[in-house]
Amino acid sequence: MEDLGLQLRSFLGLFAFIGIAWLLGPRKSLPWKLIIGAIVLQFAIAIALYSLGPTRAFLASLTGVVSALQAATMEGVDFVFGYLSGANAPFVLDENNAGRTFIFAFQALPMVIFLSALSALLWRWRILEFVVKGFAWAFRKTLGLSGAASLGASANIFLGMTESPLLIKPRMPQISRSDLFLIMTVGFSTVAGSVMAVYVSQLSGIIDGAAGHIVTASLISIPAAVLLARLMYPADGAGEEDRSTEKIPTEVYHSSMDALTRGVTDGVKLFINIIAMLLVFTAIVALVNMMLGAFPDVGGAPLSVDRILGWVFAPIVWLAGVPWAEATQAGAVMGLKTALNEIIAYGRLSEIGPELSPRTNLIMTYAVCGFANFSSVGILIGGMLAIAPSRREDILDLAPKALISGTFATLMTGAVIGVLPMSLFS
Numbered sequence: 001m002e003d004l005g006l007q008l009r010s011f012l013g014l015f016a017f018i019g020i021a022w023l024l025g026p027r028k029s030l031p032w033k034l035i036i037g038a039i040v041l042q043f044a045i046a047i048a049l050y051s052l053g054p055t056r057a058f059l060a061s062l063t064g065v066v067s068a069l070q071a072a073t074m075e076g077v078d079f080v081f082g083y084l085s086g087a088n089a090p091f092v093l094d095e096n097n098a099g100r101t102f103i104f105a106f107q108a109l110p111m112v113i114f115l116s117a118l119s120a121l122l123w124r125w126r127i128l129e130f131v132v133k134g135f136a137w138a139f140r141k142t143l144g145l146s147g148a149a150s151l152g153a154s155a156n157i158f159l160g161m162t163e164s165p166l167l168i169k170p171r172m173p174q175i176s177r178s179d180l181f182l183i184m185t186v187g188f189s190t191v192a193g194s195v196m197a198v199y200v201s202q203l204s205g206i207i208d209g210a211a212g213h214i215v216t217a218s219l220i221s222i223p224a225a226v227l228l229a230r231l232m233y234p235a236d237g238a239g240e241e242d243r244s245t246e247k248i249p250t251e252v253y254h255s256s257m258d259a260l261t262r263g264v265t266d267g268v269k270l271f272i273n274i275i276a277m278l279l280v281f282t283a284i285v286a287l288v289n290m291m292l293g294a295f296p297d298v299g300g301a302p303l304s305v306d307r308i309l310g311w312v313f314a315p316i317v318w319l320a321g322v323p324w325a326e327a328t329q330a331g332a333v334m335g336l337k338t339a340l341n342e343i344i345a346y347g348r349l350s351e352i353g354p355e356l357s358p359r360t361n362l363i364m365t366y367a368v369c370g371f372a373n374f375s376s377v378g379i380l381i382g383g384m385l386a387i388a389p390s391r392r393e394d395i396l397d398l399a400p401k402a403l404i405s406g407t408f409a410t411l412m413t414g415a416v417i418g419v420l421p422m423s424l425f426s
Contacts, residue, residue, distance in 0.1 A: 007421070013415040017319070021227075034144070037143065042224060060212060062212050063210065105275050112194050113271050124258075136150040145182075146176075152164055152165055161190075162384070172384075172391060181401070181405075184380060184399060184406075185409060191342070196215065199369070202349075207353075220416065224416075273379075292304060292308075305336075306336070310328040311331070317363075317364070326356050330360055337368045338372065372406035373403075
């Protein structure tokens with residue numbers, strides 16, 4: 001009965017998040033057709049992926065695919081970085097400090113570069129293009145999106161929030177503010193394929209089939225993102241949004257070698273960016289914790305960033321279906337994701353995962369799976385201004401609001417998972 005109560009709270013939490021988004025918008029009449037359609041689509045995708053034999057087998061195989069890609073990447077990493085990548089060291093290691101021999105920058109992050117290059121090649125060979133076109137058609141038909149919005153949204157399943165708008169670059173100066181806001185929201189509520197493997201490596205100890213869950217989370221967050229974006233920034237008028245099929249540019253990459261080299265270059269930029277952000281944000285958290293240590297203990301323990309964020313976000317993750325006894329710890333994970341980034345948040349979840357229930361771990365895996373954080377606002381603004389400088393005023397105005405809608409979209413996705421029985425995923 002306790003699980004039924006938690007499932008009911010997750011279901012009510014869906015409508016609570018929808019209500020919050022509506023209150024933050026112009027508060028027009030509720031688009032019940034879109035609300036019901038988006039929620040049904042989220043449940044339908046999740047249930048279909050995990051209840052049908054072929055799709056379930058495919059999701060289960062993704063962890064093996066990630067392991068194979070990781071093994072291939074490590075061949076190159078070992079050659080370039082030697083013992084820093086985990087190969088045999090030219091000195092005797094202290095067994096008492098064996099855990100310190102894992103170097104995140106050299107043993108986990110290099111796969112970002114490899115996957116970035118591989119994704120570019122798959123796009124050049126039109127494999128990803130075919131898949132993106134399929135999702136764009138589905139979202140255009142089921143959610144009533146314009147051609148540009150459906151293509152930009154579906155591309156976010158595989159590409160980053162600054163790469164996917166490149167596919168609709170010719171249309172960026174003309175698309176409506178509503179569609180622009182929608183594309184930003186979807187970008188914040190999904191993750192790029194190039195970083196999925198990093199999350200899988202972090203979550204492998206607390207959740208089985210992590211790769212399948214990450215892909216599923218990124219996919220089913222799109223209907224939630226579309227719904228919340230339309231509530232907070234509705235379309236300006238009937239007929240304004242062009243629902244015709246949007247053509248994908250044929251010259252994204254000029255050749256396979258061009259795709260490979262540009263993919264490597266983009267991956268290196270992302271690799272360095274992640275390292276720099278992790279270094280700075282971890283240092284900032286440590287510095288703030290030092291400052292908070294000067295204050296008296298609260299509740300028998302010193303104040304810390306984790307505890308404060310946990311208190312702030314506890315009611316929000318509680319709405320998604322996390323038990324109150326675990327809400328503070330889970331809230332801290334959500335807070336770290338929003339204030340810093342999802343890599344730090346997943347790292348924290350991997351640390352406290354054994355203390356949480358399997359259901360909470362699964363909900364938080366989905367709720368954290370998105371780029372919605374403060375640093376991503378700057379990244380998104382910079383990327384979109386480079387693509388459409390004429391939309392500078394709109395981009396600067398809409399990006400901070402899209403952070404809110406993108407955050408609640410991933411929370412809706414977590415709530416959807418909370419409604420479903422855990423036996424579906426076991």
